[in-house]
Amino acid sequence: MKWELKSYNEDYLTSKSSEFGESRLISRLLLNRGIDTKEKVSKFLNSDKKDIHNPFLFENMEKVVERIKKAGKNKEKIVIYGDYDVDGISGVAYLVIMLRKLGLNVDYYIPNRVHEGIGINKNLLNFLKKRDAKLFITVDISINNHEEILMLKNSGIDIIITDHHRQIGVLEDKNQEKEMGILTINPKTSKTYPNKSLSGSGVAFKLADAIYERYGANKKILYDYMDIIMIGTVADVVPMTDENRFIIKKGLNNLKKTKIKGLKYIINYLKINPRNITTSDIGFFIAPIFNALGRIDNSKSVVNFFIQEDDFKLFSIIEEMKRANKIRRYLENEIYNELEEKIQRLERPKYIFMKSRKWHSGVIGVVCSRISIKYNIPVILISIKNGYGKASCRSIEGINIFDILKSVSDKLERFGGHDLAAGFLVSEKYLGEIEKHLRQRLARKNRENVQKTLYVDAWLNIEYLNKRKLHEINRLSPFGLDNQEPNFMDSDVNFLNLTRFGINNRHFKGFVRKNNRIISVIGYNLGHKLKANNFYKKKFKIVYTPIFKSGHSDLFIELKIKDFK
Numbered sequence: 001m002k003w004e005l006k007s008y009n010e011d012y013l014t015s016k017s018s019e020f021g022e023s024r025l026i027s028r029l030l031l032n033r034g035i036d037t038k039e040k041v042s043k044f045l046n047s048d049k050k051d052i053h054n055p056f057l058f059e060n061m062e063k064v065v066e067r068i069k070k071a072g073k074n075k076e077k078i079v080i081y082g083d084y085d086v087d088g089i090s091g092v093a094y095l096v097i098m099l100r101k102l103g104l105n106v107d108y109y110i111p112n113r114v115h116e117g118i119g120i121n122k123n124l125l126n127f128l129k130k131r132d133a134k135l136f137i138t139v140d141i142s143i144n145n146h147e148e149i150l151m152l153k154n155s156g157i158d159i160i161i162t163d164h165h166r167q168i169g170v171l172e173d174k175n176q177e178k179e180m181g182i183l184t185i186n187p188k189t190s191k192t193y194p195n196k197s198l199s200g201s202g203v204a205f206k207l208a209d210a211i212y213e214r215y216g217a218n219k220k221i222l223y224d225y226m227d228i229i230m231i232g233t234v235a236d237v238v239p240m241t242d243e244n245r246f247i248i249k250k251g252l253n254n255l256k257k258t259k260i261k262g263l264k265y266i267i268n269y270l271k272i273n274p275r276n277i278t279t280s281d282i283g284f285f286i287a288p289i290f291n292a293l294g295r296i297d298n299s300k301s302v303v304n305f306f307i308q309e310d311d312f313k314l315f316s317i318i319e320e321m322k323r324a325n326k327i328r329r330y331l332e333n334e335i336y337n338e339l340e341e342k343i344q345r346l347e348r349p350k351y352i353f354m355k356s357r358k359w360h361s362g363v364i365g366v367v368c369s370r371i372s373i374k375y376n377i378p379v380i381l382i383s384i385k386n387g388y389g390k391a392s393c394r395s396i397e398g399i400n401i402f403d404i405l406k407s408v409s410d411k412l413e414r415f416g417g418h419d420l421a422a423g424f425l426v427s428e429k430y431l432g433e434i435e436k437h438l439r440q441r442l443a444r445k446n447r448e449n450v451q452k453t454l455y456v457d458a459w460l461n462i463e464y465l466n467k468r469k470l471h472e473i474n475r476l477s478p479f480g481l482d483n484q485e486p487n488f489m490d491s492d493v494n495f496l497n498l499t500r501f502g503i504n505n506r507h508f509k510g511f512v513r514k515n516n517r518i519i520s521v522i523g524y525n526l527g528h529k530l531k532a533n534n535f536y537k538k539k540f541k542i543v544y545t546p547i548f549k550s551g552h553s554d555l556f557i558e559l560k561i562k563d564f565k
Contacts, residue, residue, distance in 0.1 A: 001563060003543060005456040005489065006032050025469075028458050029476055029486050045475055047245040049223070055210035057193045060183045064160050064207065065214045067135065067183065072104045076134035080108045081124070081141070083200065084299040086287045088140035090232030091162075091204030093306035095139060097225060098208040102215055107131055110299040120148035125155065133157055137207075140164065140200025140232075142186075142416065149182065162203045164188060164238075165416050166402060197239040197482075201232025202247060227254040227263065228306055234279050235287035239482035248478040252277055262305040262314050269318060273550035279478045280547075292325040295362030331363045333503050339371055339381075349375070351442040353435055355382035355389060365392035365423070372396065374525070376452040378442055382431070388413065389431050393422045396452075404441045408434060454563055456543055460488035463517045465557055470546050487562055490514065491541040495564075500527040512542070512559065520549070523561035540564045 008031065017027040020041045030036075035044050043051070055061055071078050078099065082092035092108050099106045109127055120143065128136065136152055137160045143149055152159055162185045185207060187198045198206065205222070212219050230251020238244055256274045258264055267274055270285050290302050305317045339354065352371060361383035372379040372394040378401055382389040395401035400419045409415045411433060414425040426434060479485040496518065498510035508530060509522045521544070523529075532538065544559040 001452045001454050003454050003456055003489070003563070005458075023472065025458060025460070026472060026475070029473070032455075032457050033476075033483060044245075047249060049246065049250075051243050051246045052209070053194055053206075053243055055206040055213070058185050058187075058190055058206065058210075059192060060185060061207075061210050064183050064185060065210050067158060067160065068099075068104070068137075068211055069214065071135045072102065074134075075105055077131045078104060078106045078135045078137060079128055079131065079133040080106060080137045080139060082108070082110055082139040082303075083141040084110050084112070084294040085140070086235035086290050086294075086302075087200040087232040089290065089294065089299050089302045090228050090235070090306070091139035091199075091201035093303045094201060094225060094228045094232075095137070095204050095208060096303070097228075097307060098222065099211070101221060102211070102217060107133075108300075108303055110294070110303060112299075120145070120151050125151065128152075128155065128157060135160065138162060139204050140236075142184075143182075145414075153181065159183070161185070162200070162207055164198050164200050164203050165418065195242045195244070197242065197244060199229075199233040199236040199238045199244075201229045201236075202238070202244065205229045205247070223250060224254070224259055227251040227258050227260065230254070231282055231286060231290070234282040234478075234480065235291070237283075237481050240279075240478050240480040241482050245478065245483075248279060248480075252279070252282075252478065260306055261309055261311075262317070265314060265318060266305075266321075269322075276548055276550050276555060278547070279480050283480075288328075289321050289325050292328040293321050295366075296324040296327050296331075296360075328363055328366075329503070331360045332366050335359055335364065335367045335381075336370060337504075339367065343371070343375070349377060351377050351438070352379040352381075353438055354380075355384055355431065357384045359383040361385065361390040364390075365394075368392040368394045380438060382426075384428060384431075387428050389426050389428055391424045391426065393417070393424070395420045399442070404438065408437050454543055455484070455487060456489045457486045458488055460490060460546075462490050462493070462512070462514050462519055462544075462559065465519070465546055467548075467555070467557065470548060470557060473546065474548075485545040485560075487543050487545055489541065489543050492539045493542050493564075494539060495521075495536060498530060500530065502527070512561075520556065520558040521561050522558060523564075526561060526563070529564065 008028065013024055013027060016031060017024045019038055020027050020030065022030070030041055035041055080092050080095050082088035089110065092110065096106050096108050109124060111124065134157060136157045139162055142161050142163045142165065143159070149159065160183045164187055166188055185203055187193050187196045187203065208222055209219070212222060226247060230248050233244055233247055240248065255263065255267065255277050266286065266289065272281050272285065293299060293302050301317050301320055305314065308314050308317065342354065343349065343352065359381070364381040364383055368379045368381045376396055378395040378399055380391055380393045382391040393401045393405065402417050402419050402422050405415060405422055405424060411430045412424045412426050417423055473486055476483070476486065492514060494513045496511040496513055498508045500508045505527045507522065507524050508527050511518050512521050542564045543562040545562065547558055547560055548555045549558045
């Protein structure tokens with residue numbers, strides 16, 4: 001991994017600092033993020049409700065709301081159908097809560113990842129038939145199959161699709177979509193909606209916003225439950241820019257006094273201080289425990305978790321989550337260790353394509369991400385069952401896995417995703433052809449051109465770190481995609497009393513010292529670097545992110561070590 005520090009002409013930095021009315025350090029951080037005018041600085045640092053775009057900028061939104069109002073007037077059953085990941089679950093839960101508060105007759109369905117997968121099947125059709133459903137709304141998911149759309153239409157069910165993925169199949173062709181009588185809300189395909197980076201749950205929020213607008217209802221409640229949308233938005237790793245910044249800021253603030261009883265319990269169980277909760281806490285602790293149930297069992301319980309008020313039922317769901325999370329960790333570790341053994345026998349692979357009949361399809365996505373991040377290469381893992389392969393794909397900057405797979409999508413039963421993350425279902429008879437296509441496309445990629453780079457924002461002596469300075473830095477939060485945590489560099493640092501922890505001792509924690517200053521540190525996925533001789537006698541150059549940790553009665557500073565030399 002190479003380190004890259006952005007440098008500026010000193011006069012330019014002084015000028016910008018004066019223009020922004022900010023310190024040189026904060027001005028440097030803003031410039032590093034492409035925020036180079038006073039107006040942009042104000043918008044970035046002071047995001048609020050006015051940054052939320054008009055939901056009727058979506059082309060079909062007026063027609064969508066009209067159809068939902070008709071369902072309300074005629075007391076028709078509405079069924080909301082969502083993806084089984086955290087983003088889909090969050091969006092479904094939010095819409096159910098918001099529509100029920102308007103008195104609409106709403107139910108919901110989350111497919112079982114392992115037994116059903118995504119798509120219109122007999123279980124879903126029976127569910128819709130029993131409830132005499134007349135309106136079917138998707139969240140974080142599309143229906144690209146012509147036959148499946150006809151199945152719903154022939155059952156007298158109208159279809160509204162809300163999604164944020166790139167489209168293939170029926171929904172690629174707007175004329176065909178119109179002929180099929182489908183109404184779609186998707187920022188990726190909209191020509192008029194400005195924020196292309198909404199999460200699936202974020203699109204659900206836009207739908208609720210439009211409905212409340214046309215009902216003339218008080219919109220305060222939309223924002224009171226923004227923590228649900230925030231969890232889905234963070235979990236789906238969308239850019240922390242535009243209106244997403246307000247969604248996440250508002251949602252994190254809501255968690256201090258959340259209206260979701262289940263969230264109070266889960267925050268307490270995870271020992272997270274709600275006064276100091278961050279996107280990292282959501283991404284690394286809260287989202288995985290929600291995801292576990294969908295990966296191992298049934299995500300519908302997680303929707304219940306957001307909606308449920310009964311203490312006994314909530315505790316039962318949390319116990320289910322804890323059990324599923326333990327199983328998930330075990331299965332992930334088994335697959336990860338198996339892959340590591342195989343990878344060690346390869347010589348500098350440019351990509352990984354592996355398949356197995358033993359792997360649980362619900363957990364290969366997480367393993368896929370871990371392997372891709374560690375080796376900085378595209379990874380495709382396929383779980384084979386009953387004659388079909390279910391694949392998770394993760395790629396790296398500069399290699400668009402979605403487009404590579406799209407060119408063979410005619411061989412895939414199902415396919416969807418983003419530029420760097422995709423999934424597909426394929427008949428086993430086509431697996432060899434898919435592998436050959438990927439080998440031809442990925443083997444040509446020059447790995448050196450996409451070498452992993454650690455971008456460093458500034459030199460910052462850890463001796464000068466204090467709470468005031470960290471509060472200043474955190475004004476740039478929330479951090480995530482397109483607004484990464486700020487990385488700082490320092491040198492002549494000693495490590496003290498380090499202990500390794502986690503699966504295979506992947507991580508470490510302990511302290512660093514520079515002259516008379518000693519600070520707590522944690523290093524994720526860096527445990528393997530602690531093997532040097534005379535380690536504690538050496539001085540190191542470090543790249544770190546300073547964070548607040550909650551003590552018994554106060555906050556203290558900890559350094560998240562990103563790398564060291």
